[in-house]
Amino acid sequence: MAVEINISHVARLARLELSDEELDTYGRQCRELLEHVARIRAVDTEGVEPTSHPFPMTNRFREDRVTPETVLGHEEVLAQAPDTEGPYFRVPPAIEEA
Numbered sequence: 574m575a576v577e578i579n580i581s582h583v584a585r586l587a588r589l590e591l592s593d594e595e596l597d598t599y600g601r602q603c604r605e606l607l608e609h610v611a612r613i614r615a616v617d618t619e620g621v622e623p624t625s626h627p628f629p630m631t632n633r634f635r636e637d638r639v640t641p642e643t644v645l646g647h648e649e650v651l652a653q654a655p656d657t658e659g660p661y662f663r664v665p666p667a668i669e670e671a
Contacts, residue, residue, distance in 0.1 A: 578603045 580600040584591045591599065647660065656663040 578607065 578600065580596050580603060581591070584596070584599075651657050651660070651662070654662050
């Protein structure tokens, strides 16, 4: 199924200046893409359930367990920060004062 698209018109609408070589390249690429979509649309999908993934997927959850090995102390956390002020993280202001 041949699909035609006027690349120079699309480029003009997008305010793009394209060379003749770019117009040919993008025209060919768009035709190939649109022809591929047309072939996909022609596939009979009657009775096929919609899916977001071709394989069955399940989430694998683990139990959250707090142990002394997984908990960092206050000083250890602050030691990894790029800037601190007393017992707090120091960050740049989110809103500049006028």
